[in-house]
Amino acid sequence: MKRSFDNLFPLLVVLAVLFLLGYPFAFLMGYPLAKTNLEDHNRWSQQTIKAFEPVNVSDLSNLKFTDSISAETGLLVFEGTPVRSAYTVDGQLLTLESDSLQPVQLTPLSGQIDGQNQVFRTERPTTDHPLYLNDRLLEPGYEKPPEKPDGVRLTFTFTDTQGVFALHGQLLVPGKDYTLDGTTLTLSQPASLWLSLRTEPDWARPIRVTGDYAWADDATLVLKQAPPAGSTLQLASAVVRWAQRLDGVVDGQNRTFHLRHKNLVSNDAQRQIYVDDHLLRTQGRRPQQRADGQTTTFTFPEPGGIITLNGNALTAGQDYEQNGQTVTFKQPPPRLGQLLQFDYVIADAEQSQLVLALPPASGSVVWANTYTVYDKPRCGTNVFECFLSLPQHPVPLPHWLFTTAPTFFAKHPWESDTNVVREVLYTARGTLVALLAGGFVGLLLAALFVIIRPLERALLPWVIASQTVPIIALVPMLVLILANFGITIQTSILPTAIIGGYLSFFPITVGATKGLRSVDPLALDLMRSYAASKWQVFFKVRLFAAVPFIFASFKVGAAASLVGTLISETETSNAKGLGFAILGQVQAGNVADLWLLFIISSLMGIVFVSAVGWVERLVAPWMRKV
Amino acid sequence: MTEEAVTNEHASQVASAPIISATDVDKVFPGKGGQVVALQGTNLDIASREFVSLIGPSGCGKTTLLRLIANLDSISAGTLLVKGKTPQQARLDRDYGYVFQAPGLYEWRTVKRNVELPLEIMGIDKAERQKRARRLLQLVGLEDFEEHHPWQLSGGMQQRVSIARALSFSPSLLLMDEPFGALDEITREQMQQEVLRLWSETHTTTIFVTHSISEAVFLSTRVVMMSARPGRITEIINIDLPHPRNEDTRESERFFELVTEAREALRRSERASG
Numbered sequence: 001m002k003r004s005f006d007n008l009f010p011l012l013v014v015l016a017v018l019f020l021l022g023y024p025f026a027f028l029m030g031y032p033l034a035k036t037n038l039e040d041h042n043r044w045s046q047q048t049i050k051a052f053e054p055v056n057v058s059d060l061s062n063l064k065f066t067d068s069i070s071a072e073t074g075l076l077v078f079e080g081t082p083v084r085s086a087y088t089v090d091g092q093l094l095t096l097e098s099d100s101l102q103p104v105q106l107t108p109l110s111g112q113i114d115g116q117n118q119v120f121r122t123e124r125p126t127t128d129h130p131l132y133l134n135d136r137l138l139e140p141g142y143e144k145p146p147e148k149p150d151g152v153r154l155t156f157t158f159t160d161t162q163g164v165f166a167l168h169g170q171l172l173v174p175g176k177d178y179t180l181d182g183t184t185l186t187l188s189q190p191a192s193l194w195l196s197l198r199t200e201p202d203w204a205r206p207i208r209v210t211g212d213y214a215w216a217d218d219a220t221l222v223l224k225q226a227p228p229a230g231s232t233l234q235l236a237s238a239v240v241r242w243a244q245r246l247d248g249v250v251d252g253q254n255r256t257f258h259l260r261h262k263n264l265v266s267n268d269a270q271r272q273i274y275v276d277d278h279l280l281r282t283q284g285r286r287p288q289q290r291a292d293g294q295t296t297t298f299t300f301p302e303p304g305g306i307i308t309l310n311g312n313a314l315t316a317g318q319d320y321e322q323n324g325q326t327v328t329f330k331q332p333p334p335r336l337g338q339l340l341q342f343d344y345v346i347a348d349a350e351q352s353q354l355v356l357a358l359p360p361a362s363g364s365v366v367w368a369n370t371y372t373v374y375d376k377p378r379c380g381t382n383v384f385e386c387f388l389s390l391p392q393h394p395v396p397l398p399h400w401l402f403t404t405a406p407t408f409f410a411k412h413p414w415e416s417d418t419n420v421v422r423e424v425l426y427t428a429r430g431t432l433v434a435l436l437a438g439g440f441v442g443l444l445l446a447a448l449f450v451i452i453r454p455l456e457r458a459l460l461p462w463v464i465a466s467q468t469v470p471i472i473a474l475v476p477m478l479v480l481i482l483a484n485f486g487i488t489i490q491t492s493i494l495p496t497a498i499i500g501g502y503l504s505f506f507p508i509t510v511g512a513t514k515g516l517r518s519v520d521p522l523a524l525d526l527m528r529s530y531a532a533s534k535w536q537v538f539f540k541v542r543l544f545a546a547v548p549f550i551f552a553s554f555k556v557g558a559a560a561s562l563v564g565t566l567i568s569e570t571e572t573s574n575a576k577g578l579g580f581a582i583l584g585q586v587q588a589g590n591v592a593d594l595w596l597l598f599i600i601s602s603l604m605g606i607v608f609v610s611a612v613g614w615v616e617r618l619v620a621p622w623m624r625k626v
Numbered sequence: 627m628t629e630e631a632v633t634n635e636h637a638s639q640v641a642s643a644p645i646i647s648a649t650d651v652d653k654v655f656p657g658k659g660g661q662v663v664a665l666q667g668t669n670l671d672i673a674s675r676e677f678v679s680l681i682g683p684s685g686c687g688k689t690t691l692l693r694l695i696a697n698l699d700s701i702s703a704g705t706l707l708v709k710g711k712t713p714q715q716a717r718l719d720r721d722y723g724y725v726f727q728a729p730g731l732y733e734w735r736t737v738k739r740n741v742e743l744p745l746e747i748m749g750i751d752k753a754e755r756q757k758r759a760r761r762l763l764q765l766v767g768l769e770d771f772e773e774h775h776p777w778q779l780s781g782g783m784q785q786r787v788s789i790a791r792a793l794s795f796s797p798s799l800l801l802m803d804e805p806f807g808a809l810d811e812i813t814r815e816q817m818q819q820e821v822l823r824l825w826s827e828t829h830t831t832t833i834f835v836t837h838s839i840s841e842a843v844f845l846s847t848r849v850v851m852m853s854a855r856p857g858r859i860t861e862i863i864n865i866d867l868p869h870p871r872n873e874d875t876r877e878s879e880r881f882f883e884l885v886t887e888a889r890e891a892l893r894r895s896e897r898a899s900g
Contacts (some may be wrong), residue, residue, distance in 0.1 A: 464766045522730045525698050529724040531717055540743070544734040622734045622775050 022398035027387055029395040034387035041263055041350075048270065048325040049261050049373035051243035052079060053130045053137050054094070057104040057236050063094040066137075069242050073260060075367055079242045080127070081277040082365045094242075094528020106132065106239035109221065115229040118164065119171050120221045122235055131213060133227055149191045149204040152194060152387040158183045158208050167206040168189055169220035169420070178206070222412045245353070246366040255359045257366050259352035263374040268351050272369035275360045284308065285339030287327070292334035298327045305341035306357045309333055313345050313355070323385055350416070392591045401599070404592045418581065420597075422606060427578040430565040431608060433493050434500020441501060442508025442557065443550070449509075450542065451534075467506045471564065475571045489568065500564030504557035511553020516545030517530050551616040558608040566601060576603070631682045643710055645799060645831050646672035646695060651704035653690050655815075663856035664690040668704070669879040670850065670859060672833065674798075677825055679834045679842035679849045681888070683896065684877045687857020692801050695833065696724050709798065720748065721800045722799035723792030723830075727807045729784035731776040731791075738763065748795060762790040765824065782813040783879060786820065793828060799807065800825075813875075818844055822871055839892065843867070843884045851888070853895040860895035863888055 018237040037043050054063040063076075068091050072421050076083040078096065078101055096183040110132075111120035131138045145156035161180055165172040168191070172178050179186050191204050207214060210223045216222040225415045248257035285305070287298035300307075303324045307314045316322055320329045333339055347353045352373065360366050379386035387393075393400070412418045445463065449456035482488070482495050489495045521544055527537045569579025578601055653665040665687040672678050680688035693699045695704060697713035708716035716722065723744075731740050741759040750758075754855045763769045766786040768779075776784055785805055792800060802821075818841060825832055836842050842849045843865055851861040865884055867875055875881055 051813055064817055288822070520730070521724055522728060523732065525726070526724070526730055527747075528698060529717065529722070530747045532747045536747050540747070541732065544732065547734070620734065 002123065006600045019398050022395075024392055026395040026397050027384075030387050030390055030393045031383065031389060032392065033286045034383050036391070038377045038383055038386045041374040043378060044263070044374040044376055045378045046265055046372050046565065047261070048370060048372045049244065049259075051241035051368070052368045053239070053241055055137055056132070056135050057130070057238075057240050058106055060101050060103060061096045061099070061238070062376075063096075063240065065242055066093065068092055069094065072245075074242050074244055075365055077239075077367070077369070079238050080274070080279075082243075082274075082367065102227050102238065104240060106234035107237060109235060110232045111233075113227050113229060113231060113233060118223045118226045118228050119169075119216075120223070120233065121219055122221065124215055124218045125235075125237075127239055129239055131221070132232075132234045132236065132274040134231050135565040137221075138212035140213055140215075141209070142214035143208040143210050145185070147205065148220070152190050153188055154187045156185045156187075156206055158185060160208070160210075163224055164221040164222065166207055166214065166216040166220075168204070170221075171218035171222055172206060191331060203583055234525050241369070243274075243367045243369055243465045246368060248366065250360050250362055250364060250366065251594070252362040255356045256347065257354050257356065257370060259354065259373075261371075262350060262352050264349045265372040265374060266345060266346055268312050271371040273354065273366050273371070274365075274369060275356070276364045280343040280356070282343075284342045287339050287341070289336060289338040291333040291339055294332050296330075296332045297326060298339060298385070300327060300341045302341065306338050306345050306355065308338075308342060310338050313347070328538045332569075392589075396592055396595050400592070401595060403555060405596060408593055410597050414616040417576065420600060423576065423578045423581050424600060426576050427565055427569065427601075428495040428604065428608075429578065430493060430568070431500060431604070433497045434561040434565050435504055435554070435608075437501030438504030438557050438561055439508055439554060442505040443512055444548075444555070444576055445505070445509045446512030446516055447538075449513045449531060456513070463506060463509060466502070470506040471499065471503060471567055474502070475567055479571055489571075490619070494532070496565050497567045499568040500561040503564035505558040507556040507560060508550070508553045511549045511556070512546055513551025513599075515553075516542045518549065519545040547616075547620045551612060554612045555609045558612050559605050562601070562605050562608060633719040644668050644671040644673050645676075645709055646670065646833070647705075647707040647710075648691075651691075651694065651706050652702045653687065653694060653699065653814060655781065665694070666856040668749055668857075668859055669728070670892060672831065672848075672860075675829055676847055677832045677834065677847045679836055679846040680852060681842045681849055682852030682857075682860075682892070683835055683854050684854040685854040685857065687854070688852050689803055690857065691837055692790050692803050692833060695799075698724075698803055702785050716799075720744070722801050723795070723797040725785075725788050725792045725800070725802040725805045727804040728783070729776070729788040731784055731787055734778050735776075735822045736772065737768065737774050737776065737779070737787050740776065740787055741794050744791065744795050758794055759790075761762070762794050763787075766790045766820065780813075781871065782809050782817060785809065785817065789821070789824070791826070793830065796828070796841075798802055798831060800830045802832065802834045814841070819872070822847060826870065839888050840876075840885050843878075843881065843888055844871060849888055849896050851891050859889045 005392075011121055018436065025216075052067070054065050055483060056064060069089055071087075071089045076087060082103065083096075086097045088095050108120065109122050111117055111118040111285055130138060131140070133229045141161075145154050147153060165174075165178060167177075167187075174180070174186075177188055179188075185206060187206065189205065191421040195424065206208075207216065209222055211224070213221055213223045241540060244260055246257040246259060248254055269282065271282050273282075279373045285301050286520075289295050289298050303322070307316075307320060307322075307327060320327050322328075326339055342357065344354050347355045356366075375505070377386060395402070409420060412420055414421070445459070449460070478498060479489065479495055482492075482498075487494050523541050523545065524537065527541055565577070566579035566582065569577035570583040578597060582594065582597045582601070584595060631661045648668050651665060651668040652663070655664055668687075668691065670691075680691060682688055690699065691701065694701050695708055695713060697717040700713070706713055709719075709721050711719070711721075730745065731737075735743065736758050737757070741762055742755045744759060745755040760769065760772070763772060766789060766792070768783060768786055771779060771787075774785070779787065785808075789802075789805065792802075805821075807816050809817060819833075821834075822845060824830070834842070834845060836845075840848045844867075846865050849863045849865060850859055851863070852858065853860050863884070867878070867880060867884065
């Protein structure tokens with residue numbers, strides 16, 4: 001009982017250390033990445049802020065919205081124009097005080113509403129007018145695949161398989177028109193390019209309806225779900241929306257405004273900022289001339305605007321003089337510098353601060369129809385959650401290793417060349433040969449050093465110098481030279497033996513030399529009193545006295561041989577052995593498998609060093625007392 | 627060298643000249659802080675079959691003298707003859723067995739193979755080696771421990787193996803350098819008894835270095851007093867205790883007288899050098 005505990009104890013210590021230190025260590029190593037995921041806005045989820053339609057537009061004098069609204073932060077917009085006439089706002093309700101607006105017509109869509117039909121025809125309005133199912137406002141939305149149709153292509157990839165697929169104004173029937181393999185959709189016949197030439201090219205590729213509905217071509221609406229029989233499906237004739245006001249004084253001078261949601265996404269093509277009914281363009285405009293490092297005068301398509309150089313806003317009067325469309329710089333912009341003219345620029349994305357090129361005239365409204373902000377970290381609310389949600393921890397969590405191991409071994413079955421056991425055996429063979437080679441050379445050198453003393457002074461500097469040559473530099477050279485002799489690592493164990501032996505012979509030489517010299521003077525006196533010859537002293541005393549040193553140096557040498565063998569395996573197109581497997585996982589960036597391979601190679605090292613110990617007990621039983 | 631030859635040679639030595647003959651022997655060790663004179667003007671003759679103890683304070687050169695005789699060090703001046711030959715020749719002829727303070731057993735050899743080692747070096751064949759080793763182990767009472775390794779034996783047993791090893795090739799001279807220094811009093815007295823028994827059985831001339839006055843008196847036929855700085859012989863006392871000596875000898879009147887005499891002689895030599 002006591003004995004088995006003694007044997008078990010080291011294992012328990014190892015496990016305890018692995019677990020107690022493993023978690024804090026893994027956390028420490030993963031902390032920077034987790035912190036970046038938490039704090040870097042580019043890794044956050046995005047939220048699109050939109051002006052929103054009322055639930056019902058049949059009676060404009062009594063509009064109801066799904067959320068509470070406030071006249072301070074928002075405004076009513078009719079067909080892209082702020083409503084000037086007076087209205088009152090109370091909670092979710094809005095009441096227009098006069099009938100100044102054109103009434104909104106609700107046009108029923110043509111098509112059967114029988115609980116089956118999902119396709120309806122109507123002329124598509126130039127702006128997206130809202131669609132109502134009974135009193136419910138429907139949400140549009142679709143996804144288009146990245147592949148371009150070319151009249152031949154059959155496969156298109158999507159991010160998800162939810163929803164229905166449509167093409168050329170037709171609902172696609174699963175099994176008949178297409179098959180799905182994962183998220184890859186394969187059409188039964190290629191999408192016609194001829195049809196797409198006639199219309200917008202987008203309709204030539206299949207779309208996935210992700211919202212309640214989507215336009216499948218210029219005259220066809222496809223609903224994700226068929227409206228139940230008896231319900232009404234109506235398209236409004238005009239767009240009425242509640243839009244967001246921008247914060248900022250409108251006094252004819254102020255040009256700085258804030259959006260109400262922070263952390264603006266800078267490269268947002270959907271952003272729509274208006275001054276009254278005038279849409280400020282998000283896209284910049286190029287001058288006619290290119291910046292070549294010499295030109296100072298540039299002609300822009302329009303007068304005014306904010307001029308930016310490589311994304312940085314310049315100051316009029318200080319950096320340049322503007323005269324109509326012509327801009328003259330004090331210093332020529334650098335070659336290939338990107339000059340752009342903007343209606344407005346983002347001064348501070350985090351604070352969602354915009355600077356307009358022209359100050360809005362007093363009495364006008366600055367409002368946003370739609371814009372996108374970074375919402376919140378995708379990974380969680382704190383560093384710890386973000387750490388746990390990392391897809392790959394730089395240092396894996398201890399328990400995670402145990403759960404990964406079975407899949408790792410299942411991934412490489414015995415039949416496969418990449419099977420771990422086979423790789424380990426291959427590497428073990430190389431290590432053994434390398435150790436024997438290094439041991440032979442090491443012992444030979446040590447014996448020579450002890451027997452012929454001057455030889456040590458002559459050769460030891462070279463032996464030491466050999467170890468300062470980086471093995472990484474040596475291996476390709478050696479492989480190259482041996483290849484000239486027709487010896488490759490695929491056909492011969494020699495390269496591995498040389499590289500592993502090269503690393504292991506040094507500790508063995510040093511250890512064995514020290515051992516052969518470390519004879520008790522008393523033992524030497526005794527041999528002298530027996531008038532023993534030099535050889536008798538060597539073989540009957542020195543060799544035996546050196547045994548503990550030799551085995552200790554062989555233990556170091558065994559570890560060095562393993563390292564050398566692993567390195568030699570990374571250097572070749574051999575595709576065998578643990579070293580090659582490690583290299584493969586490094587290149588694949590597969591942290592979990594990499595750590596498993598590390599652990600396996602450390603275990604190999606332990607086994608090899610212990611094996612030297614077993615041999616020692618076998619060869620030198622007298623050492624048992626130690 | 628066969629056993630008979632050794633015995634014959636031994637017998638021929640009895641009548642002839644002294645086994646050790648030292649005349650004006652000096653030993654100087656060169657050192658960083660100047661030379662150290664370990665022995666000065668040493669004159670000593672030891673006859674065959676004698677048991678001579680060298681006794682004196684630390685640094686008096688008693689071990690040095692022993693090592694000079696064994697040719698483990700060489701003399702600086704004077705003449706030293708061992709069995710009428712130079713010490714080196716005597717060593718090469720394997721004329722002596724040496725027992726150190728530490729047993730100095732080779733831990734990778736069993737007890738028997740340790741005893742066999744000198745014979746192995748002399749090139750004696752295996753059967754003969756084993757026969758002699760067994761006989762010597764019987765002589766020191768360790769025949770049951772032949773196949774043990776040194777670390778399995780007690781300190782006293784190890785020292786007995788070491789003595790057996792020194793005697794394995796039947797040298798005519800046995801040099802012992804404080805062999806019982808590390809042993810406890812009881813074991814020590816047993817070992818002394820044993821050494822006396824071996825001495826009387828093998829007729830081996832013995833030179834014995836010790837710190838203990840009573841040990842020297844109990845064992846020896848002559849006790850050589852030495853003093854330090856520089857190491858030299860100051861006085862030699864003849865011990866006329868009758869043989870065989872045993873536990874009763876230790877309690878005899880004469881034993882105490884001789885111990886007292888030796889102690890006073892030592893004090894005298896201390897004062898002289900002091």
